[in-house]
Amino acid sequence: MRKIKTVAITGGTHGNELTGVYLIKKFFKNPDLVKRSNFETLFMHTNLGAMKQCTRYVDKDLNRTFVTQDLADPSRCTYEDILAKNLNEKLGPKGSKNPHVDFIVDLHSTTSDMGLSIIIDNDSPLVWKLAAYLSVHEPKLHIFRWKGDTAEVSFVNSIAPNGFAIEVGPIPQGVLRADLFFETETLVQKILDFFEKYNNNTLETLPKEIEIYNHIKLVDFPRDKKGEIKAAVHPNLQDHGYIKVQKGDPLFIDLEGRVIYYEEEADVYALFINEAAYYEKGFAMCFAEKKTIKVS
Ligand SMILES: [Zn+2]
Structure with missing residues (x-):
């Protein structure tokens, strides 16, 4: 079993989704909250320009910009194209056998009533093992298998070999909502606990089937x-x-x-x-x- 070395928690990918924006701000003030004994946790705001304007993006949706071919295309140079290339260098590169991070959890909110959800877009066994763990430890969680609206999965999390998005709602754009903020934080803590147990080989027996x-x-x-x-x-x-x-x-x-x-x-x-x-x-x-x- 390959151990997890680095996990990244990303927020502000959509600058008007304040749950992730403020959770990352909280981690900057209290980095011990995301420290664990046997791997490194990175946390960062991914789209500062959109956050400053409190808009979803500056030029285009960052969370659809991680297309392999586009990342290598120097003619692509909108604000989000450049962000995507920088993030890909820092956390990926996408498709690499030796990426900088093993897992990305990208924080989102939605105006629709999605409750507490994770959006999974890949078949990584580690991702699905974590989903099984969370189904036990967070019974309220909805697990949604997304097939996408683009030919290639081009989410932020796609630049690491494993990852998913957390999606919570209903929350209006540009609004910080306390209940779902704390539910998201608790879910992030459980995700980090999973990796710590995974690396220690102390995970309990997990369900073989999930809904x-x-x-x-x-x-x-x-x-x-x-x-x-x-x-x-x-x-x-x-x-x-x-x-x-x-x-x-x-x-x-x-x-x-x-x-x-x-x-x-x-x-x-x-x-x-x-x-x-x-x-x-x-x-x-x-x-x-x-x-x-x-x-x-
Ligand atoms: Zn979003």
């Missing part, structure tokens, strides 16, 4: 011919993360009050419902299936 939400597809708003949104998320779904949706259930309501229903046969679960930052990406929610998967 996850597995990405099926992204669902856009109904739009007119010009591409403008012509209906809002239906009130039955608003503020209800991980809600079961069956054929005939309302999904959207147009501005005249006409309801648009879910018409497919398969039952699904809706999440990331009405996330503010996804309007520009063209999706209103994500459909997932609830699934029990084996973890080794």
Whole structure:
């Protein structure tokens, strides 16, 4: 078993998601909080420009900028392109057998009712072992297997061989919300405890199966011919993360009050419902299936 040498906790990747911004500030003031006996913990703000403006990004979404080919392309030089290249050098490089960090936990919040969630985009056995550990130690946690909105996973965490994002909500953009701040901090502590036990070979027996939400597809708003949104998320779904949706259930309501229903046969679960930052990406929610998967 290869031991964990370095773990990075990153926040402020989206500058208006203040849970991560303030948690990293707290760690700067109290670095002992994230110290453990048998590995090094790095923590950092990843997008200071966006944090200063309190916007998601300066030029483009940093959390979609870690595409291998783009990282090596000198002609890419927006604010976030340069940040991504620097972060890749500092924490990666992406795809390396000998990266600077073994694991990245990237801190996010969402305007949708995601509760306490982790978003996993890879098949790393270590990541899934940690997910199994957290399913026992944090029963409130939702585990969401994200298949993405880009051809290659281009999240911050993708530059390390292992990692995921923590996503908590509902929290408006630019708002610090105490309850979810402390829940995120507790989750980070449990993650660090896991690595300490992992390195010491003192992990308890973990469940062989865990329940996850597995990405099926992204669902856009109904739009007119010009591409403008012509209906809002239906009130039955608003503020209800991980809600079961069956054929005939309302999904959207147009501005005249006409309801648009879910018409497919398969039952699904809706999440990331009405996330503010996804309007520009063209999706209103994500459909997932609830699934029990084996973890080794
Ligand atoms: Zn985010």
